[in-house]
Amino acid sequence: MTNGNSAPRRTFLGSLRPYLEKAPLAALALGISSGFPYAMIGATLSTRLAQEGIDTRAVTAFALAILAYNLKFLWAWIVDGVRVPILHRLGQRVSWLIAAGVLVMVATVNLGLVDPQASLARTAYAAVFLGVAGATLDIVVDAYRIEILTPRQLGTGSGMSQYGWRIGSVAAGGLALFLAARIGWEAAYAACAAFALPAMLTGLLVGEPARHRDVSHKGLIDGARAAWGPLQEFFRRRGAFLVLLFILLHKIGDTLASLTFRLLFEDLGFTNDEIAIYDVGFGFGAYLAGIFVGGILYARMGMKRSVLLSLILMAVSNFSFAALAAAGHTTTGMAAAIGFENFASGIGGVVVVAYFSALCDLRFTAAQYALISAAASVVGRILTGTTAGTLIEMFGYVNFYLLTTLAACPGVILFWLMMRAGLVDSSIGTAGTEDEGDARQA
Template identity: 30%
Template sequence: MQSSTTTSSAPANLSGWQAFRQAYFNRPAIAMLLLGFSAGVPILLIFSSLGLWLREAGIDRTTVTMFSWAALGYSFKFIWSPLVDALPLPILGKLGHRRSWLLLSQALIISAIIIMAMTNPAGANLTMMAAGAVLLGFSAATQDIVIDAYRIESAPSEMQTALSASYVGGYRIGMIVSGAGALYLADFFGSTEAAYSYLAWQKTYLTMACVMGVGVATTLFVLKEPINKIQKRPQTTADYARLVAVFLLSVVAFVGVYRVMGAVLPSSDDALVGFLLGAIKFITSGACMFGVGYLLVQLGLVAKQVAAQTWVTPITDFFERYGKQALLLLLLIGLYRISDIVAGNISNIFYQDIGFSKTQIANAVKVVGVIASIGGGFVGGWIAQKTGVMRAMMIGAFLACLTNLMFIGLFYTPTVPLMYTAVIIDNTAAGLASAVFIAFLSALTSIRFTAVQYALFSSLMTLSPKILGGYSGAIVDATSYPVFFAITFVIGIPVLYLVYWVHKKIPLKSDGV
């Protein structure tokens, strides 16, 4: 793991302001602030802002929440992260490896936002909207892979804390712009729940595409390509092409099997049956994807050694280091954020359904809530330093599921003061849990495979919550909001036991034990 124990490279005789200025007012920190902003913009254009747009367009709640699956690229980015790490890009490669991939991903993000902007969901163009959303999720996840790698490669370990803080700050600002900013713009341009206007939402998303110009300008004019940081691999251009071919054919297999099973398996209005059928489709399609990839390697489309070095070695390293406890760690990684992520997937629709306007939602959730989550992150870091990462994770897991019960009270008493109270407490808890969990993931990551392993861990972190979250609308339709939030509380309880068991069985270096 890369050391992060040094919080500043500033000399001890510097004043607090001088140390702060030296840590944050430099080219790498400013670059990470701007890149964080570029990474924070796309995610809410898939989740909350898109959900409100679709609801105003008259799309049913079940379909709206299923659109969250478009962000599954964040959960599967570990699959293509080795390609991003190793594959040089033609023409753009003149900018440098990291900068070329950043520019490509940002161009794809802008293209995806424009596709969504030019699609009116009320005109039954949901297929095109879904394609744009999937492209946005894939390209935004690719941008995240490159930014994570660039942050690690561009500065020594003593600067990593400041760079991470700059990135998170920029990320939260980007979320405010694409969350609250998008809702303000949609209102300003004239779209309301009572009077839907496609033109208003089109202008809003085109504006967000222009906002992504910040990331493009940063890549072109602010970033400096890391020197001698990328490990040279003994692959030829043909090897790279074959790796890409294996990846693309495996993805085609996943999509094809998923579509075929969707046509073969029956549909159901029952939420539980629908979830089980969806899980069967997803698991079967994933198994076929990996099976096709394995078969192509066995048939010699790509050399076994090259495929193993790209995809297998970073994963086997983790199992070699943790042995039998590796599966327990993976289970905790996959379930730790499940309670708050599943609840958050439908939160904006919940606020709208109980009578709050877009402006009220924007003020509370996208501004005050984001600020509260930033504060929760700082509190989480402080608690982790005082008590250790695992104890802080226990506090975060407990608060993340407990705070969901507040929304049951808000359902029966939908007042603005209670809404702000629930939003502040819930986002503070989520920020705390997120901050300590990042510290936990960093403690698990090997310095030899930082980019790939961190992509794997962060992908697994959101995979099961996003899959289950896609059915949140169906669960609410089949039951009620109070029952749904009670369910999110219950599914968070086993996580407490997992944290306790990992703390008991697997002491971490960063935990001070």
């Protein structure tokens, strides 16, 4: 009886062990710091402005501060190619972690000190300042994460980073609301600035990544040479243009669908309680489970097969919302659709991020990953903002979600063709090949 129960226990513990290694745990701390600025200029700022009585149109316009995250590739090369004065003795990555962390803390406190009722313009400038600071910290965190992880750890490390991001954004947003109701927004923002500390402390404790390849220069002019180096290196690889096409296409269907779910729930007559229970609560749990499973799948199936599986699952998840739209108001259908979509997104968020991380050259990690992550979301967001509402009005929800399912298919097919042609392997950078493990072998 004891022997019969011990095997599953060993298997479960074996699945947990990779998450408890030093580098993935560091990725968790990095994710916490990376996630909180996004919450400060997103839902938290919107809530504050609404409570201050600011016009709804002005509140929604502040979402433009988040654009900094889409534009971060414009200055990401600086993180690779320019040394931070004085702090550079700590190492290129650690010095930038400290500098970006301090910048985020200052920007967070500054946003808390401005009075939206006294000057909406100053509030906007402060929000943009935090957006740029947060995006800069994002650049450094991604580069540091990729370089402290070995190719074998890219899956579990990406999963821990996703966990951290969620913890940081949710915890900071919740803490800000809790403190604002008791001691005011200024103190609330000042307290939340401490969420930048985990990344800074991780850098000091873990130190400069052993896999980092220093290409930094002493001045901004010399460092500008790093601006075109990442692009030149990437497009020298066999199949680089097809890889870029995949990066641009793979999230179109998923992004189109995911940003319209709340509209569907409202039109189907779901109550706020039902949305809170199933979308926020149950969906969040399913997402966390998907992240955990994604790390296991990456380790056991390998990079290529786990990415292909995740793409198929994310495409099918869009179809589940077509079924919900056809079925109408049903909490069982809502739970099934939300649960499956979040579970698939959790898996995809790990294995696809791990693949994108493996694409980087260790000399240009910050610049290349910033370019890849920006390209991965830009097409879907543009289409969502310009066509999603019109398509729903023209075709209805059922046909709209069927259309998003079809929109996900080109990414699935393209990745499968890339696998067959060996282009996935030839596109992998040194981040996926140097040190323990080799992403191409899986």
